[in-house]
Amino acid sequence: MVARGFKEADGGGKLRFMRWLELKWANMEDWAFEAQDKVTALQFFKIQLLKVFSLIEEIEKKIKTMEPTNSQGSEVDFPMEAIALSTPPKTKAPAKQESEDGGGNKSEGENKTAKRLGNILVTVKGKFAAIIKLVEDKWLKQCGFSAYSDTTRAYQIWPGNNVFLFHGRLVCGPDPRGLLLTTVSIVITSWIFAVYNDDDLRLHSTLIVTLSLILTTSVRLSSMVLVNLFLVSSTDPGIIARNYQTPLEEIGTSEGSRRKKVTINGVELKLKYCGICKIFRPPRSCHCAICNNCVEKFDHHCPWIGQCVALRNYRFYMTFVISALNFFIYIFVFSFWRIQRRMSRIGSGLIGMLMNCPETLALVLFSFAAIWFLGGLAIFHVYLIAINQTAYENFRQFYVGCRNPFDKGILSNIKEALFSALPPSGVDFREVVPSGHPNAARELV
Numbered sequence: 001m002v003a004r005g006f007k008e009a010d011g012g013g014k015l016r017f018m019r020w021l022e023l024k025w026a027n028m029e030d031w032a033f034e035a036q037d038k039v040t041a042l043q044f045f046k047i048q049l050l051k052v053f054s055l056i057e058e059i060e061k062k063i064k065t066m067e068p069t070n071s072q073g074s075e076v077d078f079p080m081e082a083i084a085l086s087t088p089p090k091t092k093a094p095a096k097q098e099s100e101d102g103g104g105n106k107s108e109g110e111n112k113t114a115k116r117l118g119n120i121l122v123t124v125k126g127k128f129a130a131i132i133k134l135v136e137d138k139w140l141k142q143c144g145f146s147a148y149s150d151t152t153r154a155y156q157i158w159p160g161n162n163v164f165l166f167h168g169r170l171v172c173g174p175d176p177r178g179l180l181l182t183t184v185s186i187v188i189t190s191w192i193f194a195v196y197n198d199d200d201l202r203l204h205s206t207l208i209v210t211l212s213l214i215l216t217t218s219v220r221l222s223s224m225v226l227v228n229l230f231l232v233s234s235t236d237p238g239i240i241a242r243n244y245q246t247p248l249e250e251i252g253t254s255e256g257s258r259r260k261k262v263t264i265n266g267v268e269l270k271l272k273y274c275g276i277c278k279i280f281r282p283p284r285s286c287h288c289a290i291c292n293n294c295v296e297k298f299d300h301h302c303p304w305i306g307q308c309v310a311l312r313n314y315r316f317y318m319t320f321v322i323s324a325l326n327f328f329i330y331i332f333v334f335s336f337w338r339i340q341r342r343m344s345r346i347g348s349g350l351i352g353m354l355m356n357c358p359e360t361l362a363l364v365l366f367s368f369a370a371i372w373f374l375g376g377l378a379i380f381h382v383y384l385i386a387i388n389q390t391a392y393e394n395f396r397q398f399y400v401g402c403r404n405p406f407d408k409g410i411l412s413n414i415k416e417a418l419f420s421a422l423p424p425s426g427v428d429f430r431e432v433v434p435s436g437h438p439n440a441a442r443e444l445v
Contacts, residue, residue, distance in 0.1 A: 155429035159242070160293045168429035170234040173291060173306035179233050182304050183226065186324070189363065190222035193331055196359050218334075221327040228320035229305065231313070236425045238296035238311035240285060243278035267405035284406070286392055296426065299390040312425065315418050318381060325374040332367035335360050388413040 155168030163172045173179070194215050260271040260280050271280045274287050277294045281287070286298035288308050297311035309317045338360055346356065384394060388407045393399065407413065 152433045153429065154427065154431045154433055157433060158427075158429065160239070161291050162239075162293070164429060165234070171236045171239070171429065172234055173301075173308070175290070175303075175306045177306070178303045179229070179306040182229060186222055186225055186229075186327070189328075189331060189366065190218055192359050192363060193218055193335065196357070218327075218330060221323065221330055224323045225320065225327050228316055228323055232309070232316035232320050233305045233307045235313040235316060236427070236429075237308040237313045238298075238423075239291075239425070239427050240277065240279065240282070240294040240296055241427045242294075245278075265405040267403060269405070284390060284393065297390060298392055300392060312422060315422075318378075318385075318418065321374055321378050321381065325371065325378055328367040328370040328374065331363055332371060335363040335367065339364065385414055385417045386410050388416070 153168055155164040161174035163174060165172060262269050262271060264283060269283050273280050274294050276287060279294065281294055282296060284297045285294055287294045288301050290301050291308055295308050295310040299309045299314060301308050342357060384391060388404060
């Protein structure tokens with residue numbers, strides 16, 4: 001629809017103007033039909049818009065040249081009159097425009113899918129936490145402990161990233177994915193080895209006793225690995241208590257006073273100040289950025305168990321690595337022996353074995369890779385124990401050019417690392433927190 005106010009004019013001039021306007025619009029329709037097969041829809045509408053603008057300018061010039069007046073010599077406004085004009089037919093959008101629209105719809109669909117998956121993960125996490133809490137409460141009630149209490153305990157307001165189970169009795173790392181992957185790998189490997197070795201019992205009855213011993217040993221080794229994995233992942237690695245009193249920076253000390261020096265066995269060591277925990281860290285300690293704790297005699301943060309390896313769980317870590325190495329050597333040897341027996345019996349090559357027993361071949365390959373990884377790890381840590389160094393100290397080269405003040409000889413170092421009395425935890429996470437504690441407001445429900 002086009003509406004235009006005109007000044008009063010003679011009828012002939014008005015009719016001529018109306019015919020001229022309709023002729024121009026008809027020409028625009030012809031141009032539109034011709035342009036459909038030559039240009040895209042976006043270019044077509046852009047061109048027509050420019051033509052409409054030029055047409056409006058011509059109309060304004062036409063009106064100015066007419067200059068009509070009434071008989072009294074004064075100008076009179078002519079009423080608005082609506083003129084209905086036909087519009088050009090709708091053209092199909094080009095392929096590019098359709099692809100853009102499709103991409104927009106696809107992105108909206110992906111956003112909706114991501115939101116749904118996020119909601120599902122939040123729901124699953126909440127249900128999993130509720131199940132864990134239910135199991136903990138049932139266990140505590142059965143053991144005679146109070147599952148619910150009005151008091152606030154240290155683990156509930158602890159500012160670190162650790163996950164506490166059974167009301168602060170187990171201290172785990174913040175990310176359980178590595179621990180879950182390690183556990184599933186060991187369980188599935190042991191299950192495949194036990195199930196598929198059962199095929200040989202029906203074919204060779206004389207091997208029943210031998211294979212039974214093999215399977216029994218496999219179960220024992222895997223159980224030992226899982227027990228050590230549980231101990232190293234749920235034991236307090238040596239978390240150092242934080243300072244909730246007046247921190248050093250509030251006292252107004254200079255930057256130089258943030259370091260202290262101590263002498264151990266004739267070697268001077270510097271103690272660094274931790275701005276997060278508000279303490280001077282003891283020698284060989286480090287602040288773990290993943291767990292957000294200062295840890296005593298920090299070795300490293302192991303992603304495969306999701307926990308720091310340090311003073312209080314280092315021996316469990318070593319027993320886990322050595323037992324896992326023995327387990328995978330055992331799996332590799334007897335799986336390889338089983339492949340040789342089948343190849344000699346069937347007379348097929350490697351391709352035939354891949355078709356007949358792919359599960360055993362997979363065990364051989366997986367256990368071989370695990371042996372290389374765990375073997376190198378075990379050799380490296382045995383070397384560190386012998387010289388009484390941590391992995392963190394070795395990577396940072398703390399004692400290059402100077403004597404290690406903690407080296408007491410190979411036998412004494414081994415005894416200290418693996419057989420000495422386990423020191424008590426530096427933080428009692430079951431301790432009841434007084435009401436005036438600075439972190440009492442951060443109590444977790």
